Amino acid sequence: MSNVWIVIEAAAGRCTKAYLELVAPAQTVASALGASVQALVLASNDADATSAADALGQQGVGAVATVTDAALGQYAPQTYADAVAQAIQAKSPAAVLFYGGPTASDYAPRVAAKLNVGLVSNASDITVDGGKLTITKACLAESMLLTQAIATDGVQLATIRPKAFDIADGVAAATPAVEAIAVTLTPSATSLTSVEATKVEGISLEEADVVVSGGRGLQAPENFNLVEELAGALHGAVGASRAVVDAGWRPHSEQVGQTGKTVSPKLYVALGISGAIQHLVGMRTSDTIVAINRDAEAPIFKTADFGLVGDAFDIVPKLMEKLKN
Amino acid sequence: MAKQIVVCLKQVPDNTKLRPETLTAMPTHGVDMMMNPFDEYALETALRLKEAAGEGSTVTLLTVGHESAKNVLKKAIAAGADAGFIVDGNDVPAGDGLATAGVLASAVTALVPEASVVVCGTSALDVSGGMVPAMMAEKLGWASLTQCKEVTLNGETLSAKRVSELGVETHAITGNAVLAMMKCDYELRSSNIKGVMKANKTQLPIKTLADIGATVTAGITTKQLAQRPEKGDGKVIEASNGTTDAAVDELVAFLKAQKLV
Incomplete structure (x- = not known):
């Protein structure tokens, strides 16, 4: 029986719990293809591989394949693409699903080009039609939905949009069977020399369930404390409109919109944002x-x-007070 | 040392003027089109690299698509690019990253054989595939980094800052590379009258797939372009002067009913 892989980049703290969102779409694809779900864990040492396998077992994933190589400790797209392509050639999975964050979005296209097969990206829904992966994705700056299918034979690749699928609750844990896949990696032409962490208080904008954003209507950068306080009260992350990022009030890492981040939280609160299409x-x-x-x-x-049509400076303090009660 | 730099540009529908209800397929021309927003950052990055690399360096533009893309290329030449080519996209399935990347790789090899850097936007706002730059690099056998916010040249060494789950990563690059830009801390420079006149005089040859020795491998099939399901009308209430308290109460009740607080 063939496998549907979900790829977990377990080296150097790159994957987060959000990667477990891959389990549900993988199960959909596997059942349509008559295949089983197996995780492909990329790790730089055995300890990281084992802890990733345990986390997957907790989510009911009963089969794990690992590629463990010290070269995976520092992210390089050529190295990662090489590792996954060699693993695919060794084991011939039917389909491979990647978490469509900044890491796999960077190297998964190289895997597809190396193997000369199609890749569908940023899927917010996925099915199998006539044996081919078929996805729906947002397009034209999120305004419409595009349906695309894989056209090539052989392994089928897809990246899954973050937060498009839920992590299932109350899944029976499994003790995964682990198999190691050997690869021979060649040195990459890029080398990661430093990482400057930009995350604040542990909640990233893309992963937060609540996002509170502020715009030009807040009048001055110091008034963003209103946004920060409401975000704190709602356990959310802080976002910003392009206007205030361009004005230098907030860093680009907080920008939500066309040239910033796309977020999809359970609750989005816009304070003093007019709502330009961007x-x-x-x-x-x-x-x-x-x-x-x-x-x-x-x-x-x-x-x-x-x-609420009114002044955020009046409304937000009242809102926080009432939420406390 | 002088560098020959390529910028891949795409004309995309201007989404501020788009009427989704009129569309049944992805428009590649014939509606209001503009330079893909991330490509503006790619172009500015390339112009900065050209200045840093010094005398004899050039920026050449490539696009795969309809002949009307010449408008986008002219804008880029007015800003400081040196030359541009349109590869006829008639036989390249629109929105197919694998096919487009293969054609662009052939175009680089055939039309700008001395190129050592290709700069792209990290994704285009029409199809939002985000795969062409890295696929193209793989086809060329070059390094790649996407979601970059800055590329600098120190002597002969390129380095790029890219944004990931971990924060801002800095990568050093050896040899030829494809770099894909997202929003940078700088904007595309404005063009002056001299630039506009140069753009009007610059020939933008149209090349066929045969001209550049490209073959098309279709990676995906586009099935459908559909409207988003309509969202029901929301509730908007007045919250000023005497009504603020009652309005905030109503908001809290709404949030509680949705189990959001």
Whole structure:
């Protein structure tokens, strides 16, 4: 019986719990193809490989293949693509699903080009039609949905959009059978020389269940404390519109929108953001959108599930007080 | 040492003027088009590399697509690029990253054989595939880094900063590379009248797949372009002066009903 792989980059702390989102779409694909789900763990040492296998077992993944090589300790797209391509050639999985974060989005295309097979990317839904992986994805700056299918024979590759699938609750744990795959890696032409961490307080914008964003309507950079306090009260992350990032009030790492991040939290709160299309494309897929803006004509209200026309400086302190009670 | 730099550009629909309800297939021309936003950062990065590499360095533009893409190429030449080619995209399936990357790799080899750096946008806002730069690098046998926010040249060594789950990574690069840019801390420079006049005079040859020795390998099939399901109308209420307290109460009740607090 063939396998559907989910790829877990376990070296150097790169994968997070969010990678377990791959399990549900992999099960869908595996059952349609008459295959089983197996994780492919990429690690630089045995300890990382074992702890990744344990975490996968907790989520009911009963089969793990590992590629362990010291060269995987520092991320290089050529090395990672080489490792996955060699593993595919050794074991011939039917399909391989990658977590579509910044790591696999960088090297998975090289795997596809190396093997000369199609890749479908950023899938928010996935099925199998006529034996071929078929995905739906956001396109045209999130405004429409595109359906694409793999056209090549052989292994089928897809990257899955972060937060598109839920991690299942209450899954019976498994003790995974672990097999090692041997590869021979060649040195890469790129070398990672340093990493400057930009995460604040452990909640990343892309992974947060709640995002509170501020815009030009807050009038001055120091007024962003309103955004930070509400985000803190809701256990969320802080976002910003392009206008305030360009004005130098906030770092680009907080920018939500066309040239910033795309977020899809359970709750998105927009404070003093008018809602230009370039901002909407970064947050319109949030489950619930709350907007607070003085201007009743602001386009953000057309996208909001709940809008308050008024002054954020009056509303937010009252909101925090009432949430406390 | 002088560097020959290639920038891959794509014309994409201007999403601020787009009417999704009128579309049944991805438009490649015939609606309001613009330079893909991330490509503007790629172009500016390339112009900066050209300045850093010194005399004899050039920036050559490549696009695969419709002849109307000449407008985007002209804008780039006005900003400081030196030459440009349009590869006729008629036989290249639109939105197919594997096919496009193969054609672009052939174009680099055939049209700019001395090139050592290719700069792209990290993804295009129409199909949002995000795969062409790295696929192209693999086809060329070059290094690649995507989601970059800065590329610098120190002597002969390129280095790139890219954004990942971990933060901002700095990578040193040996040899030829494809670099894909997201938003940078700098914007595309504006063009002056001299640039615009040069752009109007510059020939932008159209090349066929046969001209550049390219063959097309289809990686994907595009099935459908569909509207997003309509979201129901939200509730908007007044929250000023006397109504603020009641409005905030209503918001709290809404959040509680949705189990969000």
